[in-house]
Amino acid sequence: MPDFHISEFEQRLDRAQRAMKAAQLDALMFTTEAEMRYFTGFRTLFWQSPTRPWFLLLPVAGAPIAIIPEIGATLMRSTWVDDIRTWSSPHPNDDGVSLLVEALEGRGSVGLMMGRESQLRMPLADYQAITNRVRSTEFVDATPLVQALRMVKSDAEIAYISTICGIASTAFDQANKLFFEGQALEQAFRAFKIALLEAGADDVPYLVGGAGPGGYGDVISPPGDKPLMAGDVLMLDIGATIAGYHCDFDRNFAFGHADDDAKQAYKTLYEATNAALAMARPGVKCNELYGCIAGELDGGVSNVGRYGHGLGLQLTEAPSLIGFDETVLEAGMVITLEPSMEVADGKIMVHEENILICDGPPKLLSKRAPDELPIL
């Protein structure tokens, strides 16, 4: 069963084609999982295999063209895409290149994601071969154009994100049962993943965190076998999915007791989130929201580099809550609020909530964290 009604994809294509027209592009070309899925509905974990490249061409008028390895044909035929061109991959010397060249023929200006947060998910040598073979085509950066489309979520997308945020909130509500002193951090992670699956998550692709007395050093590490101890602050940051849509928020817990610095840092981060919630409205710029949070933290800095970001098909998406991002918030955007600060030398704390920008106050998709550091 497709994740969305066909009208959802028609609307996505329509918005993309309007943007292409405005930017005088003849087509958009994609090599990456998120964009292929956004425009076609083609959802598979098989992207984890780096072996085969996958291509999608969206013409400024007309239907999408999927140029993909044969192994994906059956799944692609289950989507709304009709124009599916396949080759037997891996191929000794032409892994989709000629099919792509043929499809690009006569298209003068083709948008490709080349900018911030993008990557080229195909061999660079093949990309260079293509640019050499279709000399009448100019590839131009379409990163901001595509990000602007994906940033504003449809009701159906919001429903998925809201569902997975609810599932993760339910799992966090069981913290008292799941986490305990003496438990190795990796066992805490494992228990939480199982709780998320049991609560209805399809997958738990992302779980990171840290634990330590009064704070943690790092927010991207895998867990070790060190046992949780009284006085530790445990942070778990979860990216679980449903229908391939992510939540991305964290929770902090102390074991037995917490020192005053940790309690105070928690409070500061909680209040910073409150201030952001009070300000997050359509028309406000991302860098203004960043400034609001930064002001609450009173110069406290961490190494995270920003105070929130978009999410959806990917764990993190544009925009960023950072000083240089002038994206104007719109109703339908889903973002994280993620203040972080250094508590002591080498120790940080991070809070994170997921919210939907609405006309009026934002809607919390994650269940709001407690206003004081919970003690387990």
Place this chain on the structure above:
Amino acid sequence: MPDFHISEFEQRLDRAQRAMKAAQLDALMFTTEAEMRYFTGFRTLFWQSPTRPWFLLLPVAGAPIAIIPEIGATLMRSTWVDDIRTWSSPHPNDDGVSLLVEALEGRGSVGLMMGRESQLRMPLADYQAITNRVRSTEFVDATPLVQALRMVKSDAEIAYISTICGIASTAFDQANKLFFEGQALEQAFRAFKIALLEAGADDVPYLVGGAGPGGYGDVISPPGDKPLMAGDVLMLDIGATIAGYHCDFDRNFAFGHADDDAKQAYKTLYEATNAALAMARPGVKCNELYGCIAGELDGGVSNVGRYGHGLGLQLTEAPSLIGFDETVLEAGMVITLEPSMEVADGKIMVHEENILICDGPPKLLSKRAPDELPIL
């Protein structure tokens, strides 16, 4: 605790530097997760966020240089890498580019993965900016060089792969308890993921499969809510991890009864695997092993495109068991044997085992599948 002793990384670097010398390269430059992890031990799920680029430079002599966002500094400092250069990322206009340019200065010939199975995990525009700024550096394709290094696993790598294959085998042994008629396929997937975590897997990044009367149409689809029915053949293909090392094998089960075509196809695939096991020895080429399997399948074709591949840090790695891959098998390589065939129009069946190439017969890392299609 690091995943490997420091001597493991010293050996990996030593092998890389010998290969660089032989290829007259002054350095290797990496942008991708698997290679960063292979040479530094830097393991994090944070790569799922596309926001920040990460770079590693291995000089032909001397120590590795990690050029990474500040958010990764703490974790990178826990590895054996000492030369860590960071910047605050996301950055308004210089996301690591200047640091990378500086580190490339004076290096004439730099190997970059540009070929088969590779991708450029950084903005293409930034890559183009770098090539424009370091005009005295020539970037050359180092894909085969790097793949040749990673293909042959160390004892410590083999131990991780063997462990996760054992865990997945244990989980598959519980099939009778986990899967049942009337169960929605997505519930079967969820139950299997929980069983894998309970059996000791760190993560279950990859689980795909299919179910249908007498076979399945596709081997890369996510599960739907259709209930399993008598006569269905269920296939689950699992990529679980421990310390970031994968297993990748599948199992087939029938519910209640199986038709003769499905039983016969299972037998044919089982025998094809046996033939490959009898032939897989150091000195044999991948395309010879491919030919052996193809011969057993007697012209049966599927859309998979190859009959096996390497695995380890990634779910799939070089080499490929395919007609054009002339890689010579060596002791220490870990590969899948993955014969597949069309059972009926639009229906395929796939078998998969994970093996270690040894002097003498290969070692099965996955517990050998039963010789007849198991009926649940």
